[in-house]
Amino acid sequence: MRIDFHGPAPRPGYPDAFRLGYVLLKRMTSPNNHYAVVFPSQLLEESPDFILNTKDSRVIGFVPTEEPYFQGKNHGSLSASWSPDSSAVLIENGGRWSPNDLLLLEFRNGQIFRQTDVLMPLQRLFAAARSKSEHRHVDETSAANISINELKWTTGKNPRIQIKCEGETNPKEFEESDSWNGELTAVWDVAQRKFVQHNFANVTFRRGRKEE
């Protein structure tokens, strides 16, 4: 379901970019309807994805990324996994092979209280697991192409989010290249800002036929 909304006041004599060029979907709205993530249509495809405080009618943040999502973007996606109490959201800005960004936002008093990059710590887990193999051409900042399969929140005194994902290093399956695959279940503790549990399963490694 698409939701209509008005953005910050336009410049006099200018079209309202938020009215004409931004999309708010029900699935991007928090369970308590206080917050939402909006993205631009093709009219404004280079513009950022914004976070709204829908209750107080304000724009309170944006997704800091080189590649913001826009409606209909090739090999792109944008999803928001809200904590059940609406105190936090994990935003996945999806790319062709792996997320461009995995950003955790925490809300307090109607504002964004803290934002944390979760993608880099996730890549580090994959890098550590992959380093146990004899994989060549290692890039520590992009250890594997990651597909997020499932996100599950637990709330209470220490809100946590469980991330089930897969990583692979050779998505096009070139026979010459080394291939590492693994399934990861990891738990992120919001307050501690780090993964507190992780477990790899079904890890496989195949040596490429020759050095590239």
Place this chain on the structure above:
Amino acid sequence: MKWVRASIVLGVAVISQQVDAKQDQIRLVTSPNNEYALEWTQPSGPLRVVSAGNGSAETQLDVSSFAQRFGEDHPGAVPLTFVSPDGTWLFVVAPPDSFANPPESFNQPALLFHRIQSKDGALLFQPAMPERLEKASWEFLDRELNLQRGDVPGDAQRVYSAEFIDWSPDSGRLLMKISSGLWSTSKQEWVQSVYHWYCYFNLRSGKFELTDRLRSVNTKPELNGVASDDPAMTTVVTAAEPIGGEGPQPTRKERFEQADKRLNDVYAKLLTKTEPAKREELREEQSAWLLSRDTEAQAAAVQAWSSGPESAARILENKTASTEARVVELEKRL
């Protein structure tokens, strides 16, 4: 923290209603004096000037020269319209067609309309020139810059695009970024790189023109949207000069760095002066302010319909203004 909330009042009024699929009338823009508005009937038009008060139709604008950009195959496409501060000029540009192949995806045609006086005070607009604005502007640049581009090789065709940048505050000038390149139909590639230039259309003389500011930046035309040799954005123009108020390019990066340094200095002094028990509160306040500053700057650039280097420059300008105001605020608390 009240000031933080007040500083980012951006007026997002969420109506939380499902869009009515049958609602095909879209109000594109309202004139600065609230006298009239432009409305578009989806998906193919017409584009009408209506009374802002009662919505009664006054006149219809002919945008048939880029009618192929609208219709059932382009859901959601609307012409972008900008009204001059005095309400007497309309700049209408076709939306980018990001799903088309080049060169059509590049082409962004534009029209300029001028309000004419009628005896009964009716809202009447007529085209300001017989041809499309972006083509006329490129021909001007060809002559002005002595580009000698009259001949095109083989089956190449010249493709044009016009981007609205700003009206001058006196409604005397329209600032545009004009882009052009040569596309070979047989080779399916650009045979001459796409260049982007700035120029004015002088709304009083009815002629294109360059000022010293534009000449200085046009010596380094942006190529293929990349200005990697200009990290200080000295060749990016975001504001139209009023007639008689011409001046050099602003040194926006230097000004931001100066403001940022002053902010760091005054914040450090305030933190030292603050009793230890309240320092964490000040740190949180400053962190919230930084996020609100950056968010406001991004939102303002979006509302200016900026993209590419103009967007980056406007974000920096907005951040500079907010930072300078924050310095004044923190200095008062010392």
